[in-house]
Amino acid sequence: MLTKSQSKEPVKVTENTEEESTSKSVFEKILSSSKKDVPEINNYYSLTLVTEKPFDELAQYVDGADLENTLKLNRINSEFLKQGDTLVLSYDIKDFLYLSPFPKELSISKEIPKLLLISQKVQAFGVYEYGDLVRWGPVSSGKELTPTESYLYFTNWKAKEAVSTFDDEWIMKWNFNLDNLKGIGMHQYEMPGYPASHSCVRMFEEDAKWLYDWADQWIVSRDEQRVLASGTPVIIFGYYDYDQTAPWKNLPVSQDATKIDLETLNNTVSFYKEKIIKEMEKRNSLLKN
Helix, strand or coil: CCCCCCEEECCCCCCHHHHHHHHHHHHHHHCCCCCCCHCCCCEEEEECCCCCHHHHHCCCCCCCCCCHHHHHHEEHHHHHHCCEEEEECCCCCHHHHCCCCCCCCCHCCCCCCEEEEEECCCCEEEEEEEEEEEEEEECECCCCCCCCEEEEEECEEEEEECCCCCCCCCEEEEEEEEEEECCCCEEECCCCCCCEECCCCCCCCHHHHHHHHHCCCCCCCCCCEEEECEEEEEEEECCCCCCCCHHHHHCCCCCCCCCCHHHHHHHHHHHHHHHHHHHHHHHHHHCCC
């Protein structure tokens, strides 16, 4: 280990000779060139489950919070794991926020206190507060026959447990309604590893509960007949390619496979920003009175 000299003698400063300068210049060029040639280490790898007890097999590689994060990374609940499945694992699974497909900062949303973005393409949500990413997680949006519409929504009413308007056997925990007429909401429900809903946005229970507590409800009149102010803005954007391999399955090949580029996000938010700000100002004005 290198340590600073303990000598009390004054350090002599000498001018570099032409030969030393030349050597230093050549060394810096070589160092710079070598850095460019070093391949980036991929943070992801694949694991194929080969036993009849796939969950127990996976637990041999990751456990505790790492196991839950690995399931989230694959957009799948443990009960849907089956023999022969190939999952994606990460060396940095402990730092789940680091694995986000969303950028850590989104300057275009700096004026917006709360913004929820949901990408159908990579089946993930990103939570921003004044432009800073504070949370992300997986989703399961509408299946091919009943796709979720990409649009600007606002969180309306919420219920810790709600019954689906499509099937009274579907019990939705931590439900936050997004479209009162169509019955679309975001809530906890089965996560099979692909888009499977009836147009709602499914989530892991931990994420659904967190958003249930984080987002704001709409403000309605006393007779509940008029909406006076909207809740938290939710932008659902992009489209899932049902005919292709799920993007996250390609992470071991390219760790940018699920990355959402900044231009796409800027264009998406910019398209709805004026309306979001208008609704935000209306809500703030109402709360002040």
